[in-house]
Amino acid sequence: MxxxxxxxxxxxxxxxxxxxxxxxxxxxxxxxxxxxxxxxxxxxxxxxxxxxxxxxxxxxxxxxxxxxxxxxxxxxxxxxxxxxGEAARPVLVAIEQWASCFADAEYRRGQAVKDSGAASHSRSAS
Known part of the structure; x- marks a missing residue:
């Protein structure tokens, strides 16, 4: 250690x-x-x-x-x-679950930014 x-x-x-x-x-x-x-x-x-x-x-x-x-x-x-190492299993499971939620949130946030960028671009082109 x-x-x-x-x-x-x-x-x-x-x-x-x-x-x-x-x-x-x-x-x-x-x-x-x-x-x-x-x-x-x-x-x-x-x-x-x-x-x-x-x-x-x-x-x-x-x-x-x-x-x-x-x-x-x-x-x-x-x-x-x-x-x-086995004692850390619940910690690993919790981190993996949190990481999945975080990745989903990041993806949704990225999609929202992408969608808002496309919406503002289409408004400015009008």
Missing amino acids: RRWGHTDDPLLMAVGILSAKWILRIMSVLTQGPARFSGSRAAIPAVSANILTARLRDLEEAGIICKEMLPPPANCQVYALTDL
Whole structure:
């Protein structure tokens, strides 16, 4: 947790962890169940392999995820949420719901601006 700074304020520490780019997206992917690196990468195509590796390490260092080895025949390494990571599930769900509402509101606001611009343009052309 060294990377997240030293603070006595748990809220600031949590914000420091969760606000790093791609962290919420990675955690969201892992709420669906353990995932291999390649599965996480496929689920988040915009993140580079280097950044994904760094963020997975950050989450592991913070105790939010862990690496597990699957037994043969799979015999591969997967990332999974720890109990601490699972405890964040309701927070992730709430953020995703809020983000959806926010995106809808932004879209409606953009449409209203676009519509009002078109209306004023048509009035000035008359």
